[in-house]
Amino acid sequence: MREIHNGLAVECRGVTYCLPNGAPLVSRLNLQVAHGETLVLLGRSGSGKTTTLKLINRLLEPSEGEVLISGKPAAALDPVLLRRGIGYVIQDAGLFPHWTVQQNVGLVPRLEGWGEDKIQARVQEVLDLVGLPPAEFAARRPAELSGGQRQRVGVARALAGDPPILLMDEPFGALDPVTRAELQREFRAISKSLGKAIVFVTHDVREALFLGTRIAFLSQGRLVAVYTPGEFLRAKEPEVHAFAASIDPGSEAEGKR
Amino acid sequence: MSWYTFLLQDRAEVVVRTFEHIQLVAAAMGIALLVGLPVGIALVRHRTLRRWVFGAANIVQTIPSLALFGFLIPVPWIGGIGAGTAIAALALYALLPVLRNTCTGIEGVDAAVLEAARGMGMTPGQVLRQVELPLAAPVVLAGIRVATVISIGVATIAAAIGAGGLGVFIFRGVAMVNNQVILAGAIPAALLAVLADLALGAVQRRLASQ
Numbered sequence: 001m002r003e004i005h006n007g008l009a010v011e012c013r014g015v016t017y018c019l020p021n022g023a024p025l026v027s028r029l030n031l032q033v034a035h036g037e038t039l040v041l042l043g044r045s046g047s048g049k050t051t052t053l054k055l056i057n058r059l060l061e062p063s064e065g066e067v068l069i070s071g072k073p074a075a076a077l078d079p080v081l082l083r084r085g086i087g088y089v090i091q092d093a094g095l096f097p098h099w100t101v102q103q104n105v106g107l108v109p110r111l112e113g114w115g116e117d118k119i120q121a122r123v124q125e126v127l128d129l130v131g132l133p134p135a136e137f138a139a140r141r142p143a144e145l146s147g148g149q150r151q152r153v154g155v156a157r158a159l160a161g162d163p164p165i166l167l168m169d170e171p172f173g174a175l176d177p178v179t180r181a182e183l184q185r186e187f188r189a190i191s192k193s194l195g196k197a198i199v200f201v202t203h204d205v206r207e208a209l210f211l212g213t214r215i216a217f218l219s220q221g222r223l224v225a226v227y228t229p230g231e232f233l234r235a236k237e238p239e240v241h242a243f244a245a246s247i248d249p250g251s252e253a254e255g256k257r
Numbered sequence: 258m259s260w261y262t263f264l265l266q267d268r269a270e271v272v273v274r275t276f277e278h279i280q281l282v283a284a285a286m287g288i289a290l291l292v293g294l295p296v297g298i299a300l301v302r303h304r305t306l307r308r309w310v311f312g313a314a315n316i317v318q319t320i321p322s323l324a325l326f327g328f329l330i331p332v333p334w335i336g337g338i339g340a341g342t343a344i345a346a347l348a349l350y351a352l353l354p355v356l357r358n359t360c361t362g363i364e365g366v367d368a369a370v371l372e373a374a375r376g377m378g379m380t381p382g383q384v385l386r387q388v389e390l391p392l393a394a395p396v397v398l399a400g401i402r403v404a405t406v407i408s409i410g411v412a413t414i415a416a417a418i419g420a421g422g423l424g425v426f427i428f429r430g431v432a433m434v435n436n437q438v439i440l441a442g443a444i445p446a447a448l449l450a451v452l453a454d455l456a457l458g459a460v461q462r463r464l465a466s467q
Contacts, residue, residue: 088376
């Protein structure tokens with residue numbers, strides 16, 4: 001092993017990802033995510049946030065540079081096993097419509113060959129954690145759930161295998177504002193108690209400020225800078241400032257007048 | 258003499274011909290599924306190859322069925338007079354709906370579901386068996402249903418090359434200018450098609466509701 005474990009859960013070193021036609025979606029990206037922190041990737045649509053997530057769990061392979069997972073080059077690991085150790089939550093939840101909530105949530109434990117009793121117990125545990133009483137929800141199918149409940153199941157499914165790393169791609173983006181705020185509050189509490197390394201993609205500044213321990217701002221595939229929430233609001237870079245100002249569109253209009 | 262008199266009079270032969278008919282269709286559908294399902298699954302990932310295969314299957318569909326039976330007679334191995342040639346022709350006809358629906362069924366699986374399946378650490382084989390195939394099943398079955406109903410109809414022509422089946426009555430009735438004899442073949446064939454359609458429709462609905 002040429003890399004000594006440096007305590008980081010995820011590290012991107014000079015990672016570039018180009019489309020087959022050569023157009024770069026992510027350019028020379030350097031990022032570090034420690035255990036117990038939530039790094040928010042913030043930026044406009046097309047800034048490379050989702051691509052970055054997929055480079056971490058090898059749904060995409062970097063054209064240049066390398067991704068390290070717990071200090072080991074991801075490229076050297078079996079992608080299937082790597083992904084089982086990284087929870088993944090996407091915007092549309094992506095629940096398996098032909099499976100019950102129980103089956104959906106128990107996926108990774110089942111793939112990992114846990115015993116039936118252990119899977120059952122773990123499913124109950126994570127469903128409780130995300131606020132879905134198993135007695136009421138375990139036997140339902142995704143079609144019998146509201147959007148918010150589906151996202152809760154998506155989070156439970158990602159947590160079921162107890163992965164040290166969690167990737168979340170706008171998990172609350174499609175929810176109504178009230179449900180979104182509710183899930184954000186609960187998720188913040190969960191993430192604080194679990195101590196996992198979380199990479200969270202969003203284009204919602206409020207969400208970034210609320211959930212992020214640090215905010216990595218991306219623009220056109222490049223990392224502009226990484227800020228704490230406090231620094232983010234005071235940042236001078238025009239694009240970042242525009243984002244920060246978007247929290248209160250009224251004041252921005254005021255300023256231009 | 259009403260139309261069912263012949264059916265009753267010659268019910269022994271009607272039963273024999275019906276079973277021959279079912280055997281022809283079952284054998285042809287078996288081959289179409291054995292070839293069509295795996296090839297259909299493989300074609301999902303090979304877009305250029307798919308254009309060629311679908312093109313060829315489409316051309317087969319445009320050949321008039323009687324001509325296709327005739328064309329196959331001189332072909333070595335599968336040709337000749339009799340059931341083998343008829344089964345080959347029927348299987349060729351049934352192939353396109355099976356292939357096409359297998360492809361479109363798998364392609365119709367929600368991209369978010371697939372991304373989640375891969376992202377959670379399922380192997381490509383697990384994604385196929387546990388996610389893509391179960392979700393594509395209603396569409397695939399719709400293709401099998403169409404192919405079966407078409408095959409039951411087309412199989413009546415198999416009698417023209419000595420393959421037996423209910424078409425025997427139809428050709429005999431045409432030769433004798435006797436409608437009762439024609440109906441003795443046509444009515445059981447139509448009933449078979451309706452029954453197959455209803456049965457496969459029921460399976461399809463059950464799959465879709467899951």
